[in-house]
Amino acid sequence: MTCTRLTISRASWAVLALVAGCANPERSRDVANPAVSGAVLAQQVCSMCHGLGGTAVSPNFPNLAAQTDVYLVSQLKNFRARQRRDPAGFEYMWGLSHALTDAQIDGLAAYFSRSTPQRQRVEGKAERIAAGQHIFEQGLPAKNIPACAGCHGDKGQGNGMFPRLAGQHGDYLVKQLTVFQRTDERSDAQTIPTGAVMKTVAHQLGREDIANVAAYAQAMPNR
Numbered sequence: 001m002t003c004t005r006l007t008i009s010r011a012s013w014a015v016l017a018l019v020a021g022c023a024n025p026e027r028s029r030d031v032a033n034p035a036v037s038g039a040v041l042a043q044q045v046c047s048m049c050h051g052l053g054g055t056a057v058s059p060n061f062p063n064l065a066a067q068t069d070v071y072l073v074s075q076l077k078n079f080r081a082r083q084r085r086d087p088a089g090f091e092y093m094w095g096l097s098h099a100l101t102d103a104q105i106d107g108l109a110a111y112f113s114r115s116t117p118q119r120q121r122v123e124g125k126a127e128r129i130a131a132g133q134h135i136f137e138q139g140l141p142a143k144n145i146p147a148c149a150g151c152h153g154d155k156g157q158g159n160g161m162f163p164r165l166a167g168q169h170g171d172y173l174v175k176q177l178t179v180f181q182r183t184d185e186r187s188d189a190q191t192i193p194t195g196a197v198m199k200t201v202a203h204q205l206g207r208e209d210i211a212n213v214a215a216y217a218q219a220m221p222n223r
């Protein structure tokens with residue numbers, strides 16, 4: 001079924017049925033229609049990139065399954081307010097989020113935070129993952145880097161404003177750590193300056209440290 005309005009004069013009931021079908025909030029993919037619930041958008045729009053249930057096939061798209069509710073709400077509001085402005089963030093997420101209502105954002109966050117994540121493949125070499133585990137659990141005191149577990153949880157499960165990292169795509173984690181480290185694209189404009197916290201943490205991480213800790217986080221079990 002197509003949503004283009006028909007100009008031809010077929011039986012008017014058929015035209016009406018088509019238009020009604022497009023406006024049906026249970027089936028709509030319209031991110032600018034406040035009547036469409038977060039759960040419907042999650043399945044019909046977000047799933048194209050983030051996967052049905054929030055586990056994305058491509059590492060370009062972060063997994064959202066079992067991400068914390070508070071963090072999901074905060075990031076969607078940051079995208080909507082154009083405060084998270086790393087290139088992939090504005091290219092993909094600004095347009096999608098700009099007309100979302102607070103109620104839709106709450107619904108989207110509820111849907112994804114309650115989804116069960118799929119286990120990721122373990123991709124890094126064992127030594128890399130072990131080095132990453134060390135950083136995650138102990139930090140690197142010589143470089144003033146705190147243990148990631150202190151905020152993100154000992155299983156990487158996240159807590160409130162601290163996002164879940166366990167089972168996240170390693171490529172995505174590397175990209176975001178580089179964003180925090182080298183730019184203000186996720187830190188200086190936020191209403192609640194949570195990005196600034198990570199900027200400080202990421203500051204001293206070397207390239208190898210980033211690759212190691214990202215490989216470990218991807219390999220972490222889901223629960």
Ligand code: HEC
Nearest residue numbers: 041045046048049060061062072075086088089092093108
């Ligand atoms: C066309 C692909 C695409 C669609 C559709 C899409 N996203 Fe995204 N989304 C992305 C990309 C790419 C990123 C990573 C942005 C970055 O690197 O900053 C992202 C990031 C996010 C993040 C941040 C995740 C994190 O760990 O910080 C959230 C939350 C999010 N999207 C929610 C949604 C929701 C909710 C929808 C549906 C309304 C949606 N996205 C639809 C591509 C998409």
Ligand code: HEC
Nearest residue numbers: 146147148151161162163173176186194195197198201213
């Ligand atoms: C003092 C608390 C704290 C510590 C310690 C910490 N983080 Fe974070 N981290 C945060 C907060 C807060 C955010 C959310 C930032 C935002 O809202 O933009 C975050 C976000 C992230 C993100 C972005 C996730 C996403 O889905 O986009 C990554 C990656 C990350 N942290 C990795 C790490 C790593 C690796 C370490 C250890 C070297 C670490 N963090 C240590 C507080 C912390």
